[in-house]
Amino acid sequence: MILSGSYAQEQENGRPLGHTNQNKFRQMKDLLATPNESRTASGAPGYAYTQQKVDYIMDIRLDEANNQIFGEEKITYHNNSKDYLEYLWVQLDQNMRAKNSKTPDINTEIFNAAFNGPQSFTSSNLKDRFDGGFNIEYVKNDDGSNLSHTINQTMMRINLPKPLAPDAEFKFQIKWWYNINDINVDGGRSGLETFPDGNNNYTIAQFYPRLCVYDNVEGWQNMQFWGRSEFALEFGDFEVKITVPADHILEATGDLQNPKDVLTKEQQRRFNEAKKSFQDPVFIVTQEEAEQAEKGGTTKTKTWHFKANQVRDFAFASSRKYIWDAMAVNINGREVMAISLYPKEGNPLWEEHSTRVVANTLEEYSKLTFDYPYNKAVSVHSERQGMEYPMICFNYGRPNPDGTYDERTKRGMIGVITHEVGHNFFPMIVNSDERQWTWMDEGLNSFVETLAELDYDPNFFTGNLPKDIVPYMGGDQSYISPIMSHGDYVHQFGPNAYTKPAAGLYMLRHTIMGPELFDYAFRTYSQRWMFKHPTPADFFRTMEDASAMDLDWFWRGWFYTTDYTDIGVKEVKQYYLTDKPTEKAMKLAELYNMNLDAFKDKLIYYAEAENGIVPSDAKKVEDFAFLKAYLESLSDQERSKLLKAPKHFYQVTYEKPGGLVMPIIVELTYEDGTKERKMYPAQIWRYNENQVTKVYKTDKAITSIVIDPDLETADVDTSNNSWPKKIEESEFDKFKDKVRG
Structure with a gap:
């Protein structure tokens, strides 16, 4: 086979055969779904776009003595599609921890140590498996009669008495309970944390049977939950009553309906004061009060009543250990509350930063997307969690027992709060399918998170810039998957779903499109798909539709392949007259x-200078x-109109050993020390993706040429980025044989 430019030709009897178009700039018609009346070619929802609505009324009881949660829910399913539905699918996420769960069976096991201490040996060999999972007491019709259903691991099929017609609704009831997992012992995205003082911190989510998404792209999204790829959910209205010990402080998705029943007059007064404080948080429960409360315990209960409209999920947090502070945030003239709950173990770090980070996140995300539509955003501290839900999230970042902390702990805490609060936008509002396309929420969110963190602290290390992902991009290809991969089946989940998409979007904004074009297009996508279910094609098409930029080459290379960037200076020829x-x-x-x-x-005549x-x-x-x-x-x-006569003439050949086409960013340094930047669009590679040449005619001699001086394109091998070439071994040399092989 002979490779020539972007085309592959096979020889037969000396005559080249025909070939398909393999040019890196070919359009993505072969990869994207055909536009239709539901999803337009522009990337916007079509006139026939529909989505379902699911409303929940729930009564929840937290049993602190036995660490169990009990629930009864009434569900109203609105069929807004044009289809007749024979059944409904319900997610039972807690079943991942059931004793008969298949999740442990899909993981390989090895002996990872030659010996064990008594504690580790007991944990590994003698401890009984945690008895988690839903215990379904009944599934009933609205009239109380039994409703046929079938459970398949983390999914339950509701067998409808008759097909549900378009524009009709179906009401049914589920009663259930389960044992709450200890997140530090049994793992999990939600559960409880046990403290040495005997108290628990409950951060509760995925706690109720929830309807799967039914849409005009996938039909039912009923892929099993194996523990990694997250959730696809419908929007609806929630009314939830949660009964907990009377001395607990509780926060949840939605607006509190009965503050006079659950808060003291002093707590109500302080919260009203916080609504007027836009500069500093106000304590509703102080550390001294929280420390006093954690010495107690009671058999009495209180019921907290919340309502939330147009949300896709519900979560809550409850403990007697909570310090509680809050402040107001001005979102384009509208008051939104930034709130934090944390045990004393989180201080002084949490009282210094948490609520301020929440406020900053809401402000910065709203600038780049849409005005935050809900009334609050809550950050709850738990030792090992980082998880998001509408209006509330659970976050790690704990100081040492003496209250000291290093910069890494602080940065990690600020980063996770920014990230999880940011998830209110992606996917809690721009409601992508996390189970299939993890990058559409994690990657987009990590990108905006980066901008918000740099606003909070210009020196913040985000880890999401193009230069930060070079080790991943240049790593062993057998452990790298394209971004467009199901999250359950990739080796390096974090770089694949978080950092590479974030770095790519940063590159688009900073280097390829420019902030003005990018921001308008990104805002257009966000606002088009608020409270809707976008797909990758909707994102790709909207970004091009709103910017007048053909980015198919970028989506194809960065998202659909594991190609890497490597652009270098191959040769410099100097000419004289x-x-x-x-x-x-x-x-x-x-x-x-x-x-x-x-x-x-x-x-x-132009003569080439020998040896320069x-x-x-x-x-x-x-x-x-x-x-x-x-x-x-x-x-x-x-x-x-004529230019100043040049004195020096150069012909520079740029090569591209890497598979990705990217802009060529060049910094020229002249004999007097001055510098000049030039950026050639990626389309410079359209006719020959292996090498291109440029001619420079200057009044001053060029003393050096550097490609990508600010490391904007994730170039994996910088040893070929300079002329005169620097004699040094790059990190790339250590693994290039694996990469190129």
């Missing part, structure tokens, strides 16, 4: 049967009398 015919000129004259003697004193050394007798522009005469023959107006 002469009045003597060069070898190249003589060959050209022979080809066209020209007599160069007849053009004496009428032609200027220009001879002392090299001509200058002013040395050519016939050129001077020609210039003097021009009118003043014509001469005014």
Whole structure:
């Protein structure tokens, strides 16, 4: 096989066969779904777009003595589609921890130590498996009669008595309970944390049977939950009553309906004060009060009542250990509350930063997407969690027992709060399918998170910039998957779903599109798909539709392949002026049967400098009398349009060993120390993706050329980025054989 430019040709009897278009700039018609009346070619929802609605009324009881949660829910399913539905699918996420769960069976096991201490041996070999999972007491019709259903691991099919017609609704009831897992012992995205003082911190989510998404792309999204790829959910209205010990402080999705029943008059007064404080948080429960409360315990209960409209999920947190502070945030003239709950173990870090980070996140995300539509955002501290739900999230970042903390702990805490609060936008509002396309919420969110973190602290290390992902991009190809992969089946989940998409979007904004075009397009996508279910094609198409930029080359390379960026300076040739015919000129004259003697004193020749050394007798522009005469023959107006005569001439060949096409960013340094930047669009590679040449005609000698000086394109091998070449071994040299192999 012979590779020539972007085309592959096979030889047969000396004659090349035909080939398909493999040009890196070919359009993505072969990869994206065909537009239709539901999803337009522009990336917007079509006139026939529909989505379902699911409403929940729930009564929840937290049993602190036994660490169990009990629930009864009434569900109203609204069929807004044009389809008749024979059944409904319900997610039972807690079943991942059931004793008969298949999740442990899909993981390989090895002996990871030659010996064990008594504690680790007991945990590994003698401890009984946690008895989690839903215990379904009944599934009933609205009239109380039994409703047929089938449970398949983390999914339950509701067998409808008759097909549910378009524009009809179906009401049914589920009663259930389960044992709450200890997140530090049994793991999990929600559960409880046990403290040495005997108290628990309950961060509860995925706690109720929830309807799967039914849409006009996938039908039912009923992929099993294996513990990694997250959730696809429908929007609806929630009314939830949660009964907990009377001395607990509780926060949840939605607006509190009965503050007078669950808060003291002093707590109500302080919260009203917080609504007017836009600069600093106000304590509703102080650390002193929380420390006093954690010494207690009670058999009495309180019921907290919440309502939330147009949300896709519900979660809550409850403990007697909570310190509670809050402040107001101005979102385009509208008051939103930033709130934090945390045990004393989180201080002083949490009282210094948490609520302020929440406020900053709401402000910065709203600038780049849409005004935050809910009334609050809550950050709850739990030792090992980082998980998001509408209006509430659970976050790690704990100081040492003596209250000290290092910069890494602080940065981690600020980062996780920004990230999880940011999830209110993606996917809690721009409601993508996390089970299939993890990057559509994690990647987009990590990108906006980066901008918010840099606003909070300009020196913040985000880990999401193009230069940060070079080790991943240049790593062993057998452990790298394209971004467009199901999250359950990739080796390096974090880089694949979080950092590579975030770095790519940062590159689009900062380097390829520019902030003005990018921000308008990104805001258009966000607002088009608020409270709807977008797909990757909707994102790709909207970004192009709203910016007038053809980005198919970028989506195809960055999202659909594991190609990497590697652009270098292959060769630099320097030329000088002469009045003597060069070898190249003589060959050209022979080809066209020209007599160069007849053009004496009428032609200027470019001669290549050997080893970059220009001879002392090299001509200058002013040395050519016939050129001077020609210039003097021009009118003043014509001469005014001419550039200053160059003294130096260079031809630079850029090569691209890497598979990705990218802009070429060049920094030229001149003999007087001044610098000049040039950026050539990625389309420079459209005819030859292996190498391209550019000519520089300058008044000053060029002393160095550097490609991508600010590391904007995730170039995995910078050893070929400079001229004169720096003699050093790059990190790439250590693994390039694996990569290129």
